[in-house]
Amino acid sequence: MSEHPTGPVETGAPMNYEEHEKTYDMFIAGAKYGTMIVVALLIAMAAGFFTAGGFLGGILTFIIACVAGFIFLK
Template identity: 60%
Template sequence: MAEQMNGPVETGAAMDYSEHDKTYSMFLAGAKYGTIAVVSLLIAMAVYFFTGAGAITGLLTFLILSIGGSILAR
């Protein structure tokens, strides 16, 4: 029969909670700004492909939306 254990089998190393918080904050920032960049890119592509605005206007749309979204997200 198996031995009966009382308490945790392994307690493991002490957790570095400040490092966990830094990693989580970096993940959230990457997700937030990555989403802003992808949405800006999709809108700029729609402006370029589906209107007669041209490539320069699509690029300007991307830049304006990316910068404006980053400022609003802070």
Template identity: 60%
Template sequence: MAEHHTGPAEVGAPMDYKEHEQTYSMFLAAAKYGTLFLVALLLGMAAGFFTGAGFLGGLVVLLIVFIAGLVLLR
């Protein structure tokens, strides 16, 4: 037969708030810089495919946008 529990499995387990804050901070940084990279990549691809810039022009656009974003997001 199934046992009937009246309370939660972990009662009174201490939270590690410092570790939680560090993990959340790392998640926000990864989301921010990941989004920046994807936007720079899309702009570089658009410059490479839809203009006469070609591969090297698109790469230059990607690097310029990514570096400018890094400077602006600090």
């Protein structure tokens, strides 16, 4: 019914570890900066909705939070 292979387990092409590490680093950077932007957006929305700053205050808060986040995460 089922076949039991007797050869090596890895039969595909050899791994390109350098490319794998580049992809992993890009994923980590995307997750890190994406999370930072979402948090900055939530803070800006709270500042815009619950303070007297309104829409422009929220945008200004978002820009300041993003700049601070990029500086902090470098």
